[in-house]
Amino acid sequence: MQTPTPHLTLKEKQRQERENLILQTAEEVLEEKGYYETSMDEIATRVGIAKGTIYTHFPSKEELVATIFARDMQKFLQGFDAILEAELTPRVRLENIMSYLHEGLYGRRAKLLSSTYTGVDLKRLVNEKNGSIREMWECLISKVSKLLDEGKAVGEFRTDVSTRVMLFMMLSLFSPRAHDHVLLEHDLTPDELLQQLKILCFYGMTQNQPE
Amino acid sequence: MQTPTPHLTLKEKQRQERENLILQTAEEVLEEKGYYETSMDEIATRVGIAKGTIYTHFPSKEELVATIFARDMQKFLQGFDAILEAELTPRVRLENIMSYLHEGLYGRRAKLLSSTYTGVDLKRLVNEKNGSIREMWECLISKVSKLLDEGKAVGEFRTDVSTRVMLFMMLSLFSPRAHDHVLLEHDLTPDELLQQLKILCFYGMTQNQPE
């Protein structure tokens, strides 16, 4: 799927477009209803095509969803590298990563992901896709870990907390989940929220002077 | 369901026991397989009763699961009050809440919850149940918020971060999700993890002296 050949015939272009439309629509429905409440029929209907057509693009529902995940993951992970490789202090780069996570693709998909990861064999499928997302994920983790260690080395970050736990904090705080809306549906703009989360991240809740 | 009448006939007691058994078993299966992969048949078989019997206790699968949530939530929320009302500094009470969350029921259910909350109309059901869990939740939030505000007032907590966001951080950090295992499957004991999370929570990642 999606072979990014530079020169496509008209038909191939249309086919690609339709495939993207299917992926987009499926993603929407999936986000709305979750894996099990999403039927191939509904996806087809929303796209405005016949059910069979989906099967000319994807061999099964699982594969379709796995493709969506893989695509999103990949996009998301690619965005990271630019940030990680910038010539900035560890602290600033980490802040940028936080911003990226905050607005991030990862957050939006988390709900879908968790609803799907239970029970179905998507894990296997997603992992088999695109040179294993898992590997990329591990790679990302190790890069960010290195960043944190760098920060520790130059005295920017505290050394009495495991790098892993720091990572965990970041991913937890900047990948908001569905039910968090209850908590966060108040008067803060997303940007203010981001700022405050960064403060908490770097300085904690205790009253002591930042900077 | 579960009318807590003090004096029950033998039959009524047996009925209660069975209902509890169903709830327990269903909870187990639900945790193992998620909402959609759990069938009424399997629950009944595991309990050792007929499928129909479940329907004499609960009118539908949704209602059964909603009951489980409501029960868990209630237990969980009750545990809070003791902690919140203790005669301790805001800071210490907050730490206790973190510990409670960390080991907590809430975390264990989160997976199930997220797998279920998508698509089915459980939200409505859960909310309609037991004088509205939602209200209790709001109540809890407001109590913890008050605690945080207290802490701010006595100078224990920083004032430049919204109380809501602090709450959010706590709930995010101390209610681990399934996929976090990837991150946390390393050499820390749960207690060490808890300690480190508290440090991060109170003092942040930046190198500066705690205490």
Place this chain on the structure above:
Amino acid sequence: MQTPTPHLTLKEKQRQERENLILQTAEEVLEEKGYYETSMDEIATRVGIAKGTIYTHFPSKEELVATIFARDMQKFLQGFDAILEAELTPRVRLENIMSYLHEGLYGRRAKLLSSTYTGVDLKRLVNEKNGSIREMWECLISKVSKLLDEGKAVGEFRTDVSTRVMLFMMLSLFSPRAHDHVLLEHDLTPDELLQQLKILCFYGMTQNQPE
């Protein structure tokens, strides 16, 4: 299925009856339309039950059909033994076998069998059923072969034709197939037909005096 327990509760009896009804009806439809043109829906409708009900008796279409085959085969093969063990000359026993084959279950099923044996994995299923039909079939063949050899030994049958080929002739002549109707739709009664086939079998087409 069909455990022939002598004492059954009413429900169990009804269940058995229904199962038989399903088997019978399925057999009819199968004979009319063949494996692929037979839908579970039609079977259910003809029986007057819901489609799902069939699945409470048989786990799949294949299994249902395999059960039908196994049952028929077994009935048919059991009938053989009585004939083979009678205290009669080989020749007479062989004639009885011919009569049995002529009226036989085998013939009626042959059409269904051949329509089904192509492509589906029924072979495996049927063979796995009831202690392997195949073995029983082999056993039958060896018994009839022995009978033929006996006949050869006592000078009743010619010795210049392989026993296998004789068997083949019998099975071919006395297990009429569907398209034979074209040939045999004329003025002979089934009994006359049987008589004439026996004559051909024993004395051939050439003009020479029988007896």
Place this chain on the structure above:
Amino acid sequence: MQTPTPHLTLKEKQRQERENLILQTAEEVLEEKGYYETSMDEIATRVGIAKGTIYTHFPSKEELVATIFARDMQKFLQGFDAILEAELTPRVRLENIMSYLHEGLYGRRAKLLSSTYTGVDLKRLVNEKNGSIREMWECLISKVSKLLDEGKAVGEFRTDVSTRVMLFMMLSLFSPRAHDHVLLEHDLTPDELLQQLKILCFYGMTQNQPE
């Protein structure tokens, strides 16, 4: 299809060739997999053309298969006439017919035929094709019947068996079916088998002197 016009343009010739290729290939697949397990896709792929192209030659799957049958039948029936019209005794001509049947096209197709004849409306289609195969078949039967009657008249064949039944025996014995392999998978060469079948046909199983 296959309009046997003597003078064809190049394109028409190519078209004919392709049609033959389709027929051949379809026949192969059909023999391998049976009617229902054969998909138009597979035929097209094996031929190396697009699925749609088949539909420019044949209006439907049924029609395609019917054409194959009709063609085979026709070839087969034509072979008969030469044998029937030879200047030989009825007995010898009959033997030749047996040999022809034995090696025959008819036998090879029987499996396919029976797998197909069930359920689909191919009967009608085949019969409607090519000036009705049925008629040719009837014609053949009547010719062979005449041959048998001739044989009866000159004292070669017995007169106490209906001509139809004799015909039936021949067709049954010399048109082997798939499942007969079980029986015949032994040490006889096809030729020996043919010889022995002829003996049985003419002289029967009973011990009495041939010739």
Place this chain on the structure above:
DNA sequence: GATGAATGAGCATTCATTCAT
């Protein structure tokens, strides 16, 4: 004409729910 993507009716199968016993 050839192509092959699109179509959609059709099918086997599942499972929450009902209800006669």
Place this chain on the structure above:
DNA sequence: AATGAATGAATGCTCATTCAT
């Protein structure tokens, strides 16, 4: 009250056929 057989709506998937290019 408990049972579990029966129900039937819903779903993923297939494949002969069509038709725009």
